[in-house]
Amino acid sequence: MSGIDPLKIACLVVAQAFISGCGEDGLVSSALEQATDNQVFVKGGEFVLGDIGKPDGSPYVTLTDYSRPAVKIRIDSYSISRYETTWGEMAVYYEELNRHHLYEEEFTLKKYLLVSDDPLSPNYYRKPARVPNYGEAEGYCAWLAERTGLPFALPTEAQWEYAARSRGREVPYATDTGDVERDPYLRRPKEYVDPSIPPSGNALMHSSLKFERRPVGSYPPNPLGLYDMTGNVAEWTQDWFQEDYYRYAPYDNPRGPDSPSGEGLPSKTVRDWGGRGDWFGGGGTVFARGGRSVDFAGMGFRCVINHPEPIN
Structure with a gap:
């Protein structure tokens, strides 16, 4: 895959023990270096945040009005990861902080901690991690x-949308063309989903009921060089x-607001x-936004570096 050093990736694969020859220090160093190398610089500027509407004036998102009114804003320059955070990267993090034991007794969460x-x-190490809650991201x-x-x-979310667009x-x-050609990969019944089928189209936007996803970078990036900002996993x-x-x-x-609003668990x-x-009713567009409680499981994420100059 573009921008990926196979030697670094080899040191990011963690199963039950460290890969021979890498060691703990090598795993952490490789993970930190890879996270930095994967950052793409985004020059700041002014843009219209929110559902700008189709050429005929109708909104893209029709099931809610959370993305309206569109508002002109300005954001500073920053860098953002070209990929969603992977299982392999999260495995290094859990090992480094000795956090695996926090979930060992939670059978329903084991799928969030395994890496293959x-x-x-x-849970292939190049597939996007779907973390058990907001705090892990x-x-x-x-x-x-x-x-x-x-x-x-x-x-x-302003940084996220500015980069996605x-x-x-x-x-x-947030595709190579600005339009979407959905990969039919997850449309079939669960028992017929075959990970050996090559990707097609330019985005994976099917089935919230299936845990399976594609390795990061499986589809063409957007013009800024960022992958999977449409499809694969939703992002905190x-x-x-x-x-x-x-x-x-x-x-x-x-x-965003200074504090959570509404009743119940706070939502991000x-x-x-x-x-x-x-993806119905414009839900798959870059304008769609919604909230989930901080203990909600199954979301992915990527990190930014808030620095006005390029890191790489």
Whole structure:
């Protein structure tokens, strides 16, 4: 895959023990280096955040109005990972912090902690991690920040959309063409899903009921060089979710509400609902947004580096 060093990747594969010859220090160093190397610089600027509407004036997202009104904002330059965080990368994080034991007794969560070097496994180390809660996504980016000294963090939803739209282009999908050609991979009944079938189309946007996904980078990137910002897995952002936030979003670097709103468990904003299989009514477009409680399982994520100059 483009930009991937096979020797580094070999050191990221963790099963029940470390790969011979890599060792713990080598695994961590390789993971930190890879996370930094995978960052793509995004020059900041002004753009219209939210559902800008189709050429005929109708909205892309019709099932909710959370993405309206569209609002003009400006964001600073930053870098963002070209790939969603993988099982292999999360495995290094869990090993480094000795966190596996926290979930050993939770049978339903074991699938979030296993990692495999078998390309046919749903936990293949190059497939996107689907973490058991928001804290694991936030914690991974914070761990990268602590270990590298770089300002890693989860993206704000404004950063996420700006990058998905290749610096604010008026496109509904974060694909190579701006349109979507859905891979039929997960349409078939579960027992007939075959991971050996090569990818087709330019995005995986089917079935929130199936745990299986494609390895990161399986489809062409958007013009900015970012993969899977439409489809594969939905992604956490750092913003607290508020349905009508765009009505109050500040012009400079909006970061969501200062605190969670509403009753029940606090919710964070999730983007790329196509990664959950929610592509009806504009749900698969880059404009769709929604909230999920911080203990919600099965989402993916990618990290940013909040630095005004290129890191690489």
